[in-house]
Every structure is written in C-alpha cells, then in structure tokens.
Amino acid sequence: MAVNEAKVAEAVDREFVEDFALRWLDAWNSQSAEKILALMADDVVYDDSAWPKTMNGHADVREFLDYTWRGLPDMRFEPVGEPLLDPVAPRAALYWHGFATHAGPLDPPGLEATGRKVQFEGADFHEYRDGKLARLRIVFDMAAFSRQLGVLPERGSRMERLAVRLANWQGKLRGRRH
Numbered sequence: 001m002a003v004n005e006a007k008v009a010e011a012v013d014r015e016f017v018e019d020f021a022l023r024w025l026d027a028w029n030s031q032s033a034e035k036i037l038a039l040m041a042d043d044v045v046y047d048d049s050a051w052p053k054t055m056n057g058h059a060d061v062r063e064f065l066d067y068t069w070r071g072l073p074d075m076r077f078e079p080v081g082e083p084l085l086d087p088v089a090p091r092a093a094l095y096w097h098g099f100a101t102h103a104g105p106l107d108p109p110g111l112e113a114t115g116r117k118v119q120f121e122g123a124d125f126h127e128y129r130d131g132k133l134a135r136l137r138i139v140f141d142m143a144a145f146s147r148q149l150g151v152l153p154e155r156g157s158r159m160e161r162l163a164v165r166l167a168n169w170q171g172k173l174r175g176r177r178h
Contacts, residue, residue: 010090012128017083017092020128025096029076033065041132048138049122050145052108067106071113075100080121090128097121098140102149111151118148 020039027035037058040046046055048064055061068075080095098121102114122140126133146152153159 011086011088012090012092014083014085016128016131017085017126020126021079021083021092021094024094024124025077025079031069031073031075033062036065037061039133040136041129041134044133044136046133046136046138048136049140049142050138071102071104071106071111072100072118073103092126092128094124094126095121096124111149114149116149118145120145120148 024036024039027039040058040061043057044055044061046061046064048055050068051064053060055064075098077096077098080097084093086092097119099117099119101117102111104113105111120140122138125137125139127135143152147154153163
C-alpha cells in the first residue's frame with residue numbers, strides 16, 4: 001500500500017492542471033519564449049511532431065520556438081474539452097485546435113512561405129515536477145498539416161497515386177541493391 005500512496009501523493013490536482021493549461025496556452029498565444037520557458041524546468045525534455053529531434057533544455061526549446069514563429073507568425077491555440085489527469089502520477093493530457101498562416105520559411109526542411117492558412121488539432125502530454133513541465137510530448141497529424149501547405153498531395157488524388165508508385169519503385173530499386 002505504501003507504494004500506491006506515494007504515487008497518489010505525486011499526482012497533480014485538477015485545479016493545478018486547469019490553471020497551468022490556461023497559462024500554457026496564453027504563453028503560446030503571446031508568442032513569448034520567456035513566458036513558455038518560465039513554465040518549463042531547466043532540464044525539460046520536449047518531443048514535438050514538427051521537430052526532427054528531441055529537445056533537451058531551454059536552449060533547444062528556444063531554437064524550436066524561433067523556427068516555429070518565423071514560419072507561422074500568427075499561430076494560436078484554443079483548448080478542446082478539459083485536461084485529462086493521471087490519477088497516480090504528475091501527468092496530464094491537453095487537447096487543442098491550432099490555427100496559423102504559413103507566412104515565413106520553415107527551414108528545416110527549406111519550405112518557403114506559401115501564404116496558406118492551416119488548421120490542425122493535437123494533444124500535449126505533460127509531466128510535471130515542482131510546478132513546471134519536466135517532460136512534454138506534442139503530437140498532431142503532420143501529414144494533414146503538410147497537405148494543407150501543399151507539400152503532400154491530397155488523399156485519393158492522381159498526385160498521391162503517382163507518389164505511391166514512385167515510392168514503390170524506389171523500394172524495388174533499393175531491394176535490388178541489397
């Protein structure tokens with residue numbers, strides 16, 4: 001029983017998470033790196049579907065924020081529903097809708113501004129320590145996001161079928177070389 005009691009003691013309460021979620025979205029919508037970083041532990045570990053590597057610490061996160069706001073300067077988020085809390089650990093999940101205009105470069109991978117508006121939905125998975133984010137994972141559908149930017153062809157389109165044929169052909173060529 002002592003192990004379960006210790007785990008319960010580590011859990012966060014709804015009031016904390018709801019307050020944190022509001023401050024978190026406010027920080028993102030303000031586009032203030034300082035506000036976002038103030039909510040993160042110095043040694044935060046951050047995984048995001050939009051970034052090719054796991055971020056470790058404030059310097060990595062700041063690089064990602066600069067990249068994001070350079071390409072999507074008007075990006076904003078709205079919450080969806082209430083946060084979901086882990087009853088035995090300091091974790092929560094937050095669902096959201098995002099909106100942005102691709103008004104600047106996304107580099108990497110080197111995509112010039114398209115001027116297109118995008119809408120996307122996703123989730124944050126938070127782990128808290130001492131009232132801050134210690135670990136963060138953000139997931140959303142990068143394929144749908146890329147389709148809206150025109151990077152990937154629309155589902156079921158002729159271009160999608162052509163891309164699949166090219167991918168299959170490339171796979172067959174690789175198979176012959178190995």
